Amino acid sequence: MQQDALTGDRNTTLKETVVGTLRGAGTATGQLASGLGTALTALLVLLWLALTAVTSLIGVGLLMAPGVLRALHAVSARERTRLARWGPEVVAPEPPPTRLRPALVDPTTRRELRWMLRHSTLGLLLGLLGVWLPLFAVRDTAFPLYWTFMPKGLTATSIGIGSAHSWPEALAVALLGLGWISIVLGLTPAMARAQAGPGRRLLAAGPETDLSLRVVELTATRAAALDAHATELRRIERSLHDGAQNRLVGVTVLVGAARRMVARDPAAADELLERAQSAAEQALAELRTVSRSILPPVLADRGLTGALSGLAADCAVPCRTDVDVPERCAASVEATAYFVVAEALTNVAKHSGATHATVTARARGGRLRLRVEDDGRGGADEDGGSGLTGIRRRVAAHDGSLTVASPPGGPTTLEVDLPCGA
Incomplete structure (x- = not known):
């Protein structure tokens, strides 16, 4: 019995380990893919920034400077939002300037530029690997299932090295696919952390930012949210109490009166039932109105x-x-x-x-x-x-x-x- 219990515990631990590894790799792959989007945007903004810097020598770039600064701040804000979806919130600093002269000495703008340089290079590479590696793994692992149906010139591995002309070679490609799977399971979490690291370090509020103001602001907004929630609950309660509940009470009274009159005065009872039906329909309409006001x-x-x-x-x-x-x-x-x-x-x-x-x-x-x-x-x-x-x-x-x-x-x-x- 004790041996069976130990075996069951080991199986449970193994299952939890496998499920945790698969879940971590899936989450990391999704994080890398989402980072690829902001990395491509950062690369475009970086090219625009380089064009602005070059054309500033002849004065044209000075006209584009406010626009490229707004784009820099926008893609940085988008990255903060992305990082908050996959982990702790990145506390944003005070809004940086969009005019050229103040931006040149602004520490937030400088940190955003450093982040953009890293994210548009290393972050882009990691994002591409995060998308390609699972595709390689699926393509090569399933290779024995379809290689015989492909033209001979298209039976190479995912990385284009070697080709399969026989079943042993096709199985060797499948082993390569298992290697890709091992890489995905083992390395993608670290790759996701490496991709997110510069953003979490450089896009957060720096030491020169007074976070006490941010704490006061968040405390105020939280209190306002709770107050708004309480006000909304009072409105719903008042609508139900003054509207639908009163009408339903009226329906109950009318139905009771109709039951007492049905034997001695059927016509009057029918009139009361008609009034009760009308009141019930009005109560139903008010309930629908209240429900729509909660979430349309x-x-x-x-x-x-x-x-x-x-x-x-x-x-x-x-x-x-x-x-x-x-x-x-x-x-x-x-x-x-x-x-x-x-x-x-x-x-x-x-x-x-x-x-x-x-x-x-x-x-x-x-x-x-x-x-x-x-x-x-x-x-x-x-x-x-x-x-x-x-x-x-x-x-x-x-x-x-x-x-x-x-x-x-x-x-x-x-x-x-x-x-x-x-």
Whole structure:
């Protein structure tokens, strides 16, 4: 019995080791592949930077400098977002400058340049290996299954050395595939760490950054998020208590009265049942309204593009949408974007006196940017009960930003910046 227990424990340990190795290699491969995307972008920005530096000798590059600096900061922010998806958050420093002279002496910009040089070279190479090695492993390991169906000139190994003309040679290629698998299982986690290392060291806030301000900001946004959550729960409870619950109580009373009257006055009982059915239908409609206010089903059915188009179509003011969101964001981010636009369009219809509104949404570099603009009278006041405080709390819960420009006489522009994956 003791021997059987020891054997079972060893089998369990072996199984956990195998599963952990496979899971670690799969995660590392996905991390390397995602790093390949930012490495290619960093390489393009690096080439643009080199072109800007060369053409600055004749003055042309000076005009491109703000653009290339914004691109540098954008790809760095995208890398921070990517690293946060695969591990601990990389705390961003204060926003670096985009003007040339301050950027030349800014330590954050210098660290981002050092990261870009490493990521566009070593990071690119590691990303390519992270994609190619699994393909090599699959191709060579499965080689005996299909080599007889291929033309003789196409029966070489994945690295192009040697070719198979017989079954022993095909099995030798399969052994090479097993070698690729060993490399993938053994080295990809270290490769992923090597690819992410420069970003975690160089893109995080440096020693000159006062992180106490960041802690205060995060504490405030967390408190705002909890307050917004509590407010939302109170709204849902009030809607259910004052609406659907009261109607359902009325249904119960009417049904009870109808049961007592059905024997002596069937006509009156039928009238009461009809009233009970009408009250039940109204309660069902209110329950649907409350459920839609929690998480609109249109987001799951049609995505953010369709949901924003529906909001624009239902707006009392003619509204045009311009949405370019190629990939789905996190469900909580899409819900926040939906409610922000819904509240903004409600404000436009109620308070602005506008004749036209525009909703713009863009997803780039791991950020979702919303813009709602109208040609109304302006003068929007966050303290005037316009719903802007609620919008700011929703945005702050995702560590996003809200900017409102509404001079007297208009126009009013509301801009929101959200992380796509939060």
